[in-house]
Structures are given as C-alpha cells and as structure tokens.
Amino acid sequence: QSVLTQPPSVSAAPGQKVTISCSGSSSNIGNNYVSWYQQLPGTAPKLLIYENNKRPSGIPDRFSGSKSGTSATLGITGLQTGDEADYYCGTWDSSLSAGGWVFGGGTKLTVL
Amino acid sequence: QVQLQESGPGLVKPSQTLSLTCTVSGGSISSGSYYWSWIRQPAGKGLEWIGRIYTSGSTNYNPSLKSRVTISVDTSKNQFSLKLSSVTAADTAVYYCARDRIVVVPAASDYYYYYYMDVWGKGTTVTVSS
Secondary structure (H helix, E strand, O other): OOOEEOOOEEEEOOOOOEEEEEEOOOOOHHHOOOEEEEEOOOOOOEEEEEOOOEOOOOOOOOEEEEEEOOEEEEEEOOOOHHHOEEEEEEEEEOOOOOOEEEEEOOEEEEEO | OOEEEEEOOOEEOOOOOEEEEEEEEOOOOOOOOEEEEEEEEOOOOOOEEEEEEEOOOOEEEOOOOHHHEEEEEEOOOOEEEEEEOOOOHHHOEEEEEEEEEEEEEEOOOOEEEEEEEEEEOOOEEEEEOO
16 A cells, blocks of 8 residues: 555546546645656666656656645546556655655556 | 666565566666655556665655565665565565655645656566475
8 A cells, every 4th residue: 555645547538638636634744845757668677757847858848747735646647658667756755754755656647 | 767676586486585687778777856765566466666765865665565665765876775574475475665755845844755766667577486
C-alpha cells in the first residue's frame, strides 16, 4: 500500500488530454513540493515535473503539473503513442522519524 | 552531464548481504547541493525508496528497511554504496541510484528544504535465490 494514492491506469486517444491524480496528506504533499517521473517500458524513471509545476530542460510543455492542498495532478495534452508509460508522483514525507521519500503506486497510461 | 551507474552482483543467496555501488561521472559527489539515493522496484510493482546519503556521511533510511540497510559514500572514488543484510526473496528487484537535488527556500526566520530526484541510473537487477 503506497503512501500516495494514484489511479492504477488511465487511457485516452492520441491527441487528447489526460490527467493523473496523486493524493496524500499534510505530512507529505501538503507541506512539500511534488515531483513526477515517467518510466517508459524497460527503462529507468525520468524526472518529468519538479517543484509541483516546473519542467526540466527538454520536457515538452504538453506536460504540466499542479498542486492544491494535499493533492497533485499531472496533465498531458496532445497525447502521443510515445507517452505510453508508467507515471509516478513522489515527495518528501515529514512524518517518518527523520523524514523520507514516498511515492505513489504508479499510473499506467495507455494511448488507445 | 552527470551520469550514474549501478554495479554489483546480480544474484545473492538468502540470508546474505546485498552490496551495490553507484559510480557518479560528469560531476562531483561532494557537491553540497545533493543527496544520493537508492530506490528499488520489484518486477511489475512500484518504486520504493531505500535511503540516501549526503557528502558529509549523514543518512536517511526508510523505516521499514532501516534495521538492514547501510549506505556509505567514498568521495575519493566518487561513489556511494548500498548494503542490505539478511536478504530474502522479497528483496528481489531492480535497484536504482539517483541524485536527490536539494532546494532551499528561505522562510521568515528559517529555511525550508525540498527535494527532487533529477538524475537516475539505468538500474541493476538483483535476484535473491539459492
């Protein structure tokens, strides 16, 4: 059972938009920045969004992030077949004895 | 461009100690702007953070693994390492190392610290089996 809650799967057609939610609590999302990671099949996770809504160099603006209270959302517009991947949210959790990273269980995106 | 590379045995016997090393290239592990983390992922499952280390040697561990984990750093070799003792089949996973960037935000009379993992290694598969 993951500390952060994500839907197991989402799907949409090419060109459409999809959102992936990530729900937590005041000890993690509520008081920390959220980052999102994309894991293409057979590869390592890759940073997609950091500090809730910032994109690293090279990440297209089709990807966006937002945070409100104890929840965060990843948005992807103009879906492409190459976006099919697992997406994970992550953040620091201050409730652990000395703090610790927590992740969502991951959301599998299917582009129909 | 900083790159991370995991290395170590791909097969470990039950009850023994899993040992992995992450070599950092293209940058210094002694930079004060980062922690250095270990994360694992069992086949078909999600990410689990194991722990991290700062260049000073200060560590944070996942409470669920803390009794079995030791993370160390060798700045002379630009490497950090993971040791996980008393392994069982449940420790079979892909193990990743990652750079854990520190964001410092000034507050009224203090500082807030936030983090994100901006560089990941390609991962190494470790199987626990006799």
